[in-house]
Amino acid sequence: MRPFRISKAQARRVPALGAAFFVALGLFAPQSFAAPAGQASAATPPATKAAAPRAIPVPKSPEATTGGRPLAAEDDAKAATPKAAATTTPTRAAKQFSAAAAGSTCDLSAFTNASGSALVANVKAASLDCLNTLYPLTGTDAGKVFGEAKMVAVADALRTNAAAYPGDNSASTGQLVQFLRAGYYVQWYHSDVVGQYGPTLQTSIRGALDAFFAAPHSTDVTQANGETLSEAVTLIDSAQENARYTAPVKRLLGDYTTSWPKSMTDAVANTKTVIEDGFDQPAYIAALQADPGFATTMSSFVTRNASLINGGDMVTSIGILIGNLVAHDELKAQGRPIIKDLVTRFPLVGATAPLTMNLVWFTENKDKGNCSVYGLCDLPTRLPPLVLTNERTCNANLRVRAQEMTAQQLADTCTSLINEDALFHKVIQDNGAIPGDVNTNLEVVVFDDYYEYSLYAGAMYGIAVDNGGMYEEGNPTKAGNQARFIAHEASWLRPDFQIWNLNHEYTHYLDGRYNMYGDFDAGMVTPTIWWVEGIAEYISYSYRNVRNADAITEAGKKTYKLSELFDTVYDQTPDANVNSNRVYRWGYLAVRYMLQSHPDDVKAVLAKYRTGDWNGARTLLKSTIGTSYDADFASWLTACAADNCGTLPPVQTAPLCTLPDTRQFDKNCRRDNAAATTGNYSYSFLYLPAGVKSLTITSAGGAGNADLYYNGGSWATNSSYLAKSANQGNGESLTITNPPAGWVYFSLYAQQGFSGATVTTTYTTS
Structure with a gap:
């Protein structure tokens, strides 16, 4: 991945390689990588939270969100463009309206060749099914159908039609709305052929929407009204009139109950786009500043309908948008007490997590330095035990903490890393850790999937999450430093279990410890x-x-x-x-x-x-x-x-020792997987014939920190020895000249628990 070795003190972290490019480049081997965006903040920042890491545009996890902000479960990234009609079910809109012109055909010439009242008549006569086919128009046809004059004609017709809106689609109000929505959509993407929309259309669309939302039947709580109302709500955003129509949106949020029919619920759900895109418009911010009741209505909508919250519901999606209040100085005073109430009221884990943790994201990224206002300064210590409920200590140097892993998955992960460690040392043939590097312990943190990683990793560890994971080396010379790889399961590979980037990132840990002096900055x-x-x-x-x-x-x-x-x-x-x-x-x-x-x-x-x-x-x-x-x-x-x-x-290694006592060595042989817990020994001995000129004993590989002791004719300990080698890690070597004939003894002492070490003895004679 990229900057893989980073000084925690200087807040540089290594985003793990993801797979954003697996589509473009055909990459799907699970070792790819990515970059940052956001940090936690605090009135008095906790020691574990640091400044934002460097952002690097490298590949991401397949599921990573743009900008790194976790959204509501099942939600998509923010859409700043006009919303098209449903594409997964092309006939959705047609089926919504009970009075649609069923059976009518869709003749494009009815829209390209007609104008004025003739065009309006053709639009009203068309099925909604037909009108939905206009969204993909491009080129000359797009210009002929949706030029500003035609949009003005239909908008003026909607104004007249809406004045007598009956609360259903018997007057084809829905067709007029759908045509206008399609026009704004096509013009957004193809203004070069459609042309610019100017003040004339703006005046007409405002007249049309004013008339519709003023119509008494537009507030009917009925399935029939909801079918048209839900599309009219979306038209607000299509026309970018979000600021002008805060009142209808506020009314829908304030009046909604769980007993409303589906189409009316759809109308409420569609306010999400109006609210979300509205926050990009200065006029909208001014409107909310002038009406603090809008913010409290949003909050009340969430608390009144808490029973609907499951992570992927409209209450969560709309509730998350409350966070935008603190993204604007004019609205911070409104937003702070509301957000504090919500993150205190609703749990940080479980069904409400997408709501609460997204609001946390806003406080950390848009109201930096004020965590005490929300009671969130202790999240780095409060969250881990709530979220990482599964744990396994692989050995004294390696621990896995996970959100959702079975005992077998934890065991397999430990085995994978320990065995990879042995391969690394075999390939590199190092002589132990770099002197002064005390990163003897690695913590692997695994979230259940990318979404859970995006929810929690930033708040826990102060890292960016628009990536495939993050390796934090910290300061490798500081005693007690905690190196950490923060990862997530590659859920898209299920039912196979795989931790995204696991082996690649573990290599970075080993490389930083055994090959690359100092921290990340030093190596760059x-x-x-x-x-x-x-x-x-x-x-x-x-x-x-x-x-x-x-x-x-x-x-x-x-x-x-x-x-x-x-x-x-x-x-x-x-x-x-x-x-x-x-x-x-x-x-x-x-x-x-x-x-x-x-x-x-x-x-x-x-x-x-x-x-x-x-x-x-x-x-x-x-x-x-x-x-x-x-x-x-x-x-x-x-x-x-x-x-x-x-x-x-081939790596020149001695053959395995064959003597039955696993403690005994011979002239030129090795034993693998030596291990001992902290403070204990792995004892060994060998018999030397007369005339040995030089005896060499080496240890290498594995994890932990073993020191090598030699004591001639009696057991070797750290208090009784003739020679010792005490480097960091397991890379030790002793050469004894003219050792005595007979039995000689040596041992590996676990300065820190070690495992997987290979011990080799060789000697020469005269």
Whole structure:
């Protein structure tokens, strides 16, 4: 993902790679990534909440919302455009009206060739089914049907018609409304052919809507009236007259009860668009400022109808919009007490969570620094135990906290990470953690799906959520620092269970601990992204034994030279699709090629990275290597595109020890999966013949922090030893010259509980 290693103190976090581009690029291998937007705030900000992270336009989770604000469940992102007629059920509007002109045909020429009263007659005679087919019009036909003069004629006809509106569609009022809605919709998208709508139409549409909402029968609580009323409410927004008609909207919200017929309920639901889009209009803000009763009516609508709240209902959708009050200075005084009441009244979890947590989002992002006003300053500590109700400690260094995971899923996740750890060390062949790096403990937080992640992760951890997850490294040199990967289940892959980006992100944790000196900022002094993202992709795909089809496809294109990939940075191009390809797919290819073809060069570069010698590493890549591998890389790409990408050179490891006592070693052998809990030992011994000149004992891999002790002829402990190696992590090595013949003893002491370590012994004789 991107900035994967970030200083928590400086509030830089790594948004995990998502899959916003899986449609455009065919990406659906579950290791892709994304970016920020929003932060929590407080009158006295809690220590766990920091300034907003850097926003980077990289790929997102398939379900990520634009802007990162969680919406009502089942809701879509805010639509600032006129709303089209239903497209999933084209005949919906026709079926709504009991008096529609059933059976009439739809002749486009009736609208393109007619004007004035003739056009009005044709519109009134058409079925609503027919009128719904006008929304997709483009080109010449769009201009001929919806020019301003024709819209004025129909709007004037609606004004006359509405004056005697009977409360049903017997006078074809619905057809006039539907034509006008279609016209505004088409003109919004195709003003180049329809032309601009000006003051003349505005005067006419206001006259039409004034007349309709003034008609006594427009307030009838009947199914017949609701069928027309619901479309007229939407027409308010289509015509962008939201500010002028706050009174009818307020009336609907104030009068609504759960006994209303469906069509009247639809009319209330349609006020959502009018209210939501209205907040973008200065005149609307002025109207609400002049009438504080509108805000209290919205609040009362929510509290009176709380029994309807299930997360995806109209009460939730409309209630969320109350948050917009604090987004405008003129309305903050109205909004603050209302929002405080709602977030106090309704639970933060369960069916009311979409309502309360969206309102929390508004307080954090639109009224920053005032969490005490709402009683929300303690959310970072209050929410986790309410939301993350499942937990498993994998080992002393790894814990998973989850919203909804079974015991088996938790166990499998632990196994996946622990085994990946072993592969990482086998590939990298490191000698332990970077000196001074104390990020020995990782917490993996898993929300049930992207929506739940979007609801809670921002308030809990102060991160942006318009992405696929976030890895927070924090300060790797600070004792007690908590590294954390905040993730969500890839719900779109169900019934298969998968945590989005899990293995890729875990590689970032390991890479930051064992390869990259310091924090994120330190590693970004020179371009290191080819390695940072490339190794994460390589380990993830290799561990999961998944063919990286997208990278192999890219190989055939030969878009980049290897020397160019050493220059890769985030935001390399303004095109996020192109940059995502270069960072992840081409990063994978560059790292795979270098590991397979030039492992010694990789070791040399990593030796520089591990000490923070970024300029030295840059010199190796750009001067020592330079363009010398470009031709070979191009040949390798050709082979890789044909599915012959090669394999890593074999890692030279000692064979497994075969002696029956699992504590006993021999001349040149290893034992895997050594482990001990904090404060305890993994004891070992071996028999040395006379004449041994040099004995080497090493430990590597796994998780935790084991120190190696050697004590000659008696058991080795941290208080009784002849030699020791006490690096951070499990990478330890001792070489004993001229050891005595006979039994010798050594042990791994768990400075912090460890597991998965490999211990190897070798010796030479004269």
